[in-house]
Amino acid sequence: MIAPDWFREDRLPHIYCTGCGNGTIINCTLAAVEEMGWKRDETVFVSGIGCSSRAPGYILTDSLHTTHGRALAFATGVKMARPDLHVVVFTGDGDLAAIGGNHFIHACxxxxxxxxxxxxxxxxxxxxxxxxPTTPPGAISSTTPYGASEPAFDLAELAVAAGANYVARWTSYHVKELTKAVAAGMQTPGLSFIEARTQCPTNYGRHNKLRSVSAMIEHLRSHAILVAKRDRLVAEGKPIPEGAFTVGELVRRNRPAMGVQR
Amino acid sequence: MRHEIRFSGYGGQGIILSAVILGRAAALYDDKYAVQTQVYGPEARGGASMGQVVIDDTPILYPEVTEPDIYVIMSQQGFEKYGIRAGEDAVMLIDADLVRSRPTCRYYEIPATSEAKGTLGREIVANIVMMGALVTATGVVSREAIERAVLDSVPKGTEELNLKALKRGFELGERA
Amino acid sequence: MSRTEFMQGNAACAEGALAAGCRFFGGYPITPSTEIAETMARRLPKAGGVFISMEDELASIAAVIGAAWTGARAMTATSGPGFSLMMENIGYAAMTETPCVVVNIQRGGPSTGQPTRAAQGDMLQCRFGSHGDYSTIALTPNSVQEMFDLTAKAFDLADRYRVPTFLMSDEIVGHMRERVTIPDAVEVERPRPLAEGSLPFEAGDDGVPGFAPFGSGRAVHVTGLTHDERGYPDTTDPEAHDKLVRRLVAKVESARREIADYEVVNPDAETVFVTYGPPSRTVEQVMRDRPDDSIGHLRLRIVWPFPEFALKVFPNAKTFLMPELNMGQVVREVQRHVDQPVVSIPKIGGELHTPAELVRVLEVYR
Incomplete structure (x- = not known):
């Protein structure tokens, strides 16, 4: 249960659509913050532009809602200048992987x-x-009216390849696992990247035969396979199901990190 | 009195450093004013490198060199690019072994590179030999000032070699 | 005890920043500004600060703004192409009232242009380059000593008015070496702290809000969206936007007498040079070579906010002459404030106007 004193009550109601998964992810993150015992005046939330990036505006800490794609560069400045502050970045797939792609790999x-x-x-x-950049091939959007024709980025694998010390992926369905992963990331020195796949019923689901929120969440649940299961299928030479994506912890390691408080 | 000194040679000879040392000598140790500038750009590597200094007894307003009255030329390419148009009233010090051409102005042939290689045993101090010759041939800064500026600017452990090179330059400049 | 050095302009800029207490530098190498980053990389870690080489100039200014919100004095340095990349986040700094310093060692443009040659071609960009209305401060040194002095001063102005502040130098001053006196310490004016009970973006009488850096327990929400005094987005109310943006412009423009820094020579003159940066030195040379009370000189050390009142210091002026290392940028500002003819003396290509060139102009216009 999240203590209400972490929310800016005077900012409610929020802008998220009915059925949006972002609130779930904010809740999981704040539950992890509580688990860590972080104090409000030692924690800074940073974000870029997009729905995800409105999250810091609802949290009662110092927060930096920045420009599109640049959140990680701003956050780098905050953390390097004040390593004693806890820095959490909220971002989205467009913010992080399209306009902010270069900052993403360099931050990792x-x-x-x-x-x-x-x-x-x-x-x-x-x-x-x-x-x-993460719209699945074939998916309908307002700029892919005949189905997305570009391959999609795997953000978590990208973070692993670029060097982040902790990488995990879950979905808005996996609330407990996601909370644990965020907390594990917070405990790991270095950059922790947690990809939380989530539903956008308003602008994604209704164009892609996922008309209800529950249908979207069920889609996320049913296409998620644990990393261990994927590895077992690969070892046994069995095919990975169509449209499946891995969930779980992808890496936890101890590469040299910057901005760690001594 | 305003002097405009131009150094040219090839990249690696310490041309820019020579200009900096001269400026430093004037500005810090001779109680004069100095502005040092240089040509930046890809041509500074391997090709002709150029550095210049304005020295004056009064504050230097216009900072650029327009018509040098003193040239120090240490390569043929440097001469062709930065020395050939020297005015008739100018004076030029030439590293005699490296520059084939001769200017129409007054000039002194200083065997800086062969002295550095031979007598001093290190080609790298040729520019310091040239600086010594420049000082005694023109009096543009004092011997004491250039000595201190050289000592400020050279790597630790090479002070003795550089002072020796400078003194050899003083002698060559006096004779010139 | 101060110390005297024979130093390059870019190195003096870095020393000025350090003396002013700059403890964060985020940058990306670009000619002809790189020596500033190199000096900071060498000196900052030993001064207890942070140097970080970012992946591009968008990230450099972003990191600087992030560091500034922790209360650190923070700076970046660049040249034209990098300056263009910084524009969006410079607007963010203006909108969020983030005190920070951006050094632009100007080179010939547009585009990649002349990396190793001087220009003053970004003077309007530094005033108007980001989208929307805002106001900033720009200082224009003409010597290595001023690279030190004005860089240090830029931090005070940035803090005092909570604006991104520009040191608009150029390849000539950045790369030349001259004698410079470095004081042991310079006086520093930090931002006014956010008073108890005040809202984070609630301005005082001077239009400037108090500052509560991150970690000071005030839970400040900083956003580039149009926001109210609490810092909360309010993006559709015309009055909210009007109130905020008018204040952002007015807090600088209404303080321009306080901010102004200029020199006047021969106020009774009929022909008046108006300069900033290195062309001022050519004018000074011409005036020393040909003493003449009918020629005056207004030399701006701060171009933005533009001190139009300084033009009125010359009541007998018949003609204003403005040499700039561009095709005529700040001259437009002079032209709109005086009735007399204002003659632009543009020069591009990388070299400073020579005294002979300005003497020829004088012969035509006197």
Whole structure:
């Protein structure tokens, strides 16, 4: 249970659509913050632009709602200048992987001690549902009216390859696992990247035969396979089911990190 | 009195450093004013490198060199690019072994590179030999000032070699 | 005890920043500004600060703004192409009232242009380059000593008015070496702290809000969206936007007498040079070579906010002459404030106007 004193009550109601998964991810993150015992005046939330990036505005801490794609660069400045502050970044798939892609890989390479949570809804939600770098091939959006024709980024694998010390992926269905993963990321020195796949019923689901929120969440649940299961299938030479994506912890390691408080 | 000194040679000879040392000598140790500038750009590597200094007894307003009255030329390419148009009233110190051409102005042939290689045993101090010759041939800064500026600017452990090179330059400049 | 050095302009800029207490530098190498980053990389870690080489200039200014919100004095340095990349986040700094310093060692543009040659071609960009209305402060040194002095001063102005502040130098001053006196300490004016009971973006009489850096327990929400005094987004109310943006502009423009920094020579003159940066030195040379009371000089050390009142210091002026290392940028500002003819003396290509060139102009216009 999240203590209400972490929310800016005077900012309610929030802008999220009915059935949006972002609130779930904010709740999981704040539950992890509570588990960590972080204090409000020692914690800073940073974000870029998009639905995900409005999250810091609802949390009662110092917060930096920045420009599109640049959240990680701003957060790097905050953390390097004040390593004693806890820095958490909320971002989305467009913010992180399209306009902010270069900052994403360099933040992982530097391994700056912060927790980055990407609300990946596979769409530019705030601007009305355009295709993003994580829109699955074939999916319909306002800029992919005949089905997305570009391959999609696997954000978690990208973070692993670029050097983040902790990487995990869950969905808005996996509330307990997601909370644990965020907390594990917060405990790991260096950059922690948690991809949280989530539903955008307004701008993704209704164009892609997922008309209800429950249908979207069921889609996320049924296409998620544990990393261990994927590994077992690969070892046994069996095929990975069509459209499946891994969930679980992808890496936890101890590469040299920057901005770790001594 | 305003002096404009131009150094040119090839990249690696310490041309820019020579200009910095001269400026430093004037500005810090001779109680004069100095502005040092240089040509930046890809041509500074391997090709002709150029550095210049304005020295004056009064504050230097216009900072650029327009018509040098003193040239120090240490390569043929440097001469062709930065020395050939020297005015008739100018004076030029030439590293005699490296520059084939001769200017129409007054000039002194200083065997800086062969002295550095031979007598001093290290080619790298040729520019310091040239600085010594420049000082005694033109009096543009004092011997004491250039000595201190050289000592400020050279790597630790090479002070003795550089002072020796400078003094050899003083002698060559006096004779010139 | 101060110390005297024979130093390059870019190095003096870095020393000025350090003396002013700059403890964060985020940058990306670019000619002809790189020596500033190199000096900071060498000196900052030993001064207890942070140097970080970011992946591009968008990230550099972003990191600087992030560091500034922790209360650190923070700076970046660049040249034209990098300056263009910084524009969006410079607007963010203006909108969020983030005190920070951006050094632009100007080179010939547009585009990649002349990396190793001087220009003053970004003077309007530094005033108007980001989208929307805002106001900033720009200082224009003409010597290595001023690279030190004005960089240090830029931090005070940035803090005092809570604006991104620009040191608009150029390849000539950045790369030349001159004698510079470095004081042991410079006086520093930090932002006014956010008073108890005040809202984070509630301005005082001077239009400037108090500052509560991150970690000070005030839970400040900082956003580039149009926001109210609490810092909360309010993006559709015309009055909210009007109130905020008018204040952002007015807090600088209404303080321009306080901010102004200029020199006047021969106020009775009929022909008046108006300069900033290195062309001022050519004018000074011409005036020393040909003493003449009918020629005056207004030399701006701060171009933005533009001190139009300084033009009125020359009541007998018949003509204003403005040499700039561009095709005529700040001259437009002079032209709109005086009735007399204002003659632009543009020069591009990388070299400073020579005294002979300005003497020829004088012969035509006197």
């Amino acid at each position: 390479r530097r391994n700056v001690d912060m927790t980055v949570i990407c609300m990946n809804n596979h769409i530019y939600g705030m601007t009305g549902g355009q295709g993003s």
